[in-house]
Amino acid sequence: MKIVVLVKQVPDTWAEKRLDPDTLTVDRASVDGLINEMDEFAVEEALQLAEKHGGEVTVVCMGPEGATDAYKKALQMGVDKAVFLTDPALAGSDAVGTSYALAQVLGTLEYDLVILGSEASDARTSIVPALLAERLGLPQLTFASKVEVDGTSIKINRQTDYGHDVVEAGLPAVVSVVEKINEPRYPSFKGIMAAKKKPVQTLDAAAAAIDTARVGAVGSWSKVLDATVTPPRSKGTIVTDEGSGGVELADFLATKKFV
Amino acid sequence: MAEILVLVDHADGAVKKVTLELLTKARELGTPAAVFIGSGYDEAKDKLAEYGAAKVYVAQDPELTGYVVAPKAELLAKLIAEAQPAAVLVPATAEGKEVAGRLAIKTDSGVITDAGDLRLDGDRLVAEQSIFGGSSIVHSAVTTGTPIITMRPNSTPPAAAPAAAERVEVSVELSDAAKLAKVVNRVVVPKGDRPELTEAAVVISGGRGVGSAENFSVIEALADQLGAAVGASRAAVDSGWYPHQSQVGQTGKTVSPQLYIAAGISGAIQHRAGMQTSKTIVAVNKDPEAPIFELVDYGVVGDLFKVIPQLTEEIAKRK
Numbered sequence A: 001m002k003i004v005v006l007v008k009q010v011p012d013t014w015a016e017k018r019l020d021p022d023t024l025t026v027d028r029a030s031v032d033g034l035i036n037e038m039d040e041f042a043v044e045e046a047l048q049l050a051e052k053h054g055g056e057v058t059v060v061c062m063g064p065e066g067a068t069d070a071y072k073k074a075l076q077m078g079v080d081k082a083v084f085l086t087d088p089a090l091a092g093s094d095a096v097g098t099s100y101a102l103a104q105v106l107g108t109l110e111y112d113l114v115i116l117g118s119e120a121s122d123a124r125t126s127i128v129p130a131l132l133a134e135r136l137g138l139p140q141l142t143f144a145s146k147v148e149v150d151g152t153s154i155k156i157n158r159q160t161d162y163g164h165d166v167v168e169a170g171l172p173a174v175v176s177v178v179e180k181i182n183e184p185r186y187p188s189f190k191g192i193m194a195a196k197k198k199p200v201q202t203l204d205a206a207a208a209a210i211d212t213a214r215v216g217a218v219g220s221w222s223k224v225l226d227a228t229v230t231p232p233r234s235k236g237t238i239v240t241d242e243g244s245g246g247v248e249l250a251d252f253l254a255t256k257k258f259v
Numbered sequence B: 001m002a003e004i005l006v007l008v009d010h011a012d013g014a015v016k017k018v019t020l021e022l023l024t025k026a027r028e029l030g031t032p033a034a035v036f037i038g039s040g041y042d043e044a045k046d047k048l049a050e051y052g053a054a055k056v057y058v059a060q061d062p063e064l065t066g067y068v069v070a071p072k073a074e075l076l077a078k079l080i081a082e083a084q085p086a087a088v089l090v091p092a093t094a095e096g097k098e099v100a101g102r103l104a105i106k107t108d109s110g111v112i113t114d115a116g117d118l119r120l121d122g123d124r125l126v127a128e129q130s131i132f133g134g135s136s137i138v139h140s141a142v143t144t145g146t147p148i149i150t151m152r153p154n155s156t157p158p159a160a161a162p163a164a165a166e167r168v169e170v171s172v173e174l175s176d177a178a179k180l181a182k183v184v185n186r187v188v189v190p191k192g193d194r195p196e197l198t199e200a201a202v203v204i205s206g207g208r209g210v211g212s213a214e215n216f217s218v219i220e221a222l223a224d225q226l227g228a229a230v231g232a233s234r235a236a237v238d239s240g241w242y243p244h245q246s247q248v249g250q251t252g253k254t255v256s257p258q259l260y261i262a263a264g265i266s267g268a269i270q271h272r273a274g275m276q277t278s279k280t281i282v283a284v285n286k287d288p289e290a291p292i293f294e295l296v297d298y299g300v301v302g303d304l305f306k307v308i309p310q311l312t313e314e315i316a317k318r319k
């Protein structure tokens, strides 16, 4: 089975994130980048499926030049090879543009299954997997908390607001996973060493047959007009419970008219 | 005035509050036309009329809900072509966003996710989004096609304004591509009488500090005094103490209530991502260094098993 797993490099979740005042896009230069946490669950699921059914896993990442930590982490975890799409023309793409670019990269690859995380921690749109399914004309198996592959068919539990749906489809398919699905492995020392020798193919827009009029800030169908930093929350009152903490809390809630 | 399509969020006709919020917002922008997909319309129609739906497009073909997301996007795409609405408003739930995204591609339109507000600037729709956990406010607009906007629950106070809710039956011949991911079973976890997490004015969440499923009764007792919904951290959900639909955070629900009380929750970044925009935040945690205290309006350093029951009792007394 050939599996492609898509990972995104994001600013460190604990770092202060901000928008670049000139480009109105996420300022990626000022913070350390790393693999989007949720995508480690996607990588883990891909590796487990390949271990169970045999096959090969390719990681695909689209990002600015030098944003190599995310796919390297996937290689260290055990993915076989990487495709890195990077081109200045892609900067500032919205989810619609990103899904087009990723679909074009997938067009250069063979696969039975595409696995993504269910949400990137920076923009938090969580729609790229659905957009990709739409573009590729493949079954959308998103928010999976469980995946089972049997020959050419696949069954997942789709986490929903009310519980879950059991969903069935044929391969190839697009899957996104939630963090309930597995426990991502840590790269071993051997894995880290081996990753250095694994093949990495770097593509620019032209190599993936991407029409640059459809991506980047120019090609996006939505536009950020302005961004303002909100003043930080004013520091709250912190008290230590000396036996009447609950009553004092009730007093506070009463001042806010909740009680 | 042009129509503003509002995709109705409902469970077998029980209309979710976010739908009423979207109808309220749509009235400022044009003529609200609700789109009701699935079964239970008879139960829904009065609510939709009460909150200002001039028209309701009703699509009851069971095939529309028998496959993941794609059929709903196909139906909406057909309605866009026929009704030429000025915008489409969709609740920013996990599924709503997916519907909106696929619809955007089908209709060559831009999509904006998680808007907190929407206003008309001339004839352009400007969406307001709160990003990076509320630390920045962004205004954005769709530049191509029909603006497709997903709006966060709890961002517009719903206000009634009765309208005709003229019923218009609609259907669509689904493409094969829309029928690739078949729902073979739907597992509904029974939900109690407490308010829905994303709709509630008050949310009280328990974390690892609660210690067990049984101990959640302490949280529930307070919730019932305050008419609140009960949430949970991932640690509590993963321990099996509370169902995953109650998870608040990056991979759970995003809540924005008037009051959020976190009990026995450390305040990891992934948890904050789902509650940071709450109006008033309160925490009870025995560790004075817990990061949740950076966010609070009022924090109690103490044992939740002492503080929460005392609070519950005190509220009961004051009623």
Ligand SMILES: Cc1cc2nc3c(=O)[nH]c(=O)nc-3n(C[C@H](O)[C@H](O)[C@H](O)COP(=O)(O)OP(=O)(O)OC[C@H]3O[C@@H](n4cnc5c(N)ncnc54)[C@H](O)[C@@H]3O)c2cc1C
Binding pocket: A037, A038, A179, B206, B207, B208, B209, B210, B232, B233, B234, B235, B236, B247, B248, B249, B250, B251, B252, B253, B263, B264, B265, B266, B267, B268, B269, B270, B271, B274, B284, B285, B286, B287, B290, B302, B303, B304, B305
């Ligand atoms: C991809 C990904 C997605 C995630 N998504 C989410 C998400 O959506 N939501 C989420 O919540 N987390 C999420 N997490 C997990 C998150 O990182 C934290 O692990 C989690 O939020 C911790 O939950 P907690 O605060 O209940 O537990 P802990 O961090 O263990 O904190 C428990 C707290 O309880 C306090 N305590 C213990 N006993 C008492 C007592 N008797 N009285 C008072 N206080 C007490 C302790 O001092 C401590 O601060 C995600 C993680 C990843 C990697």
Ligand SMILES: Nc1ncnc2c1ncn2[C@@H]1O[C@H](COP(=O)(O)O)[C@@H](O)[C@H]1O
Binding pocket: A006, A007, A008, A009, A036, A038, A039, A042, A060, A061, A062, A063, A095, A098, A102, A115, A116, A117, A118, A119, A120, A121, A123, A124, A125, A126, A127, A128, A129
């Ligand atoms: N630039 C990218 N490169 C590779 N994968 C991506 C990229 N952007 C998003 N994804 C994938 O899509 C998922 C959902 O992202 P999003 O819809 O942006 O929240 C992520 O978890 C990744 O698996």
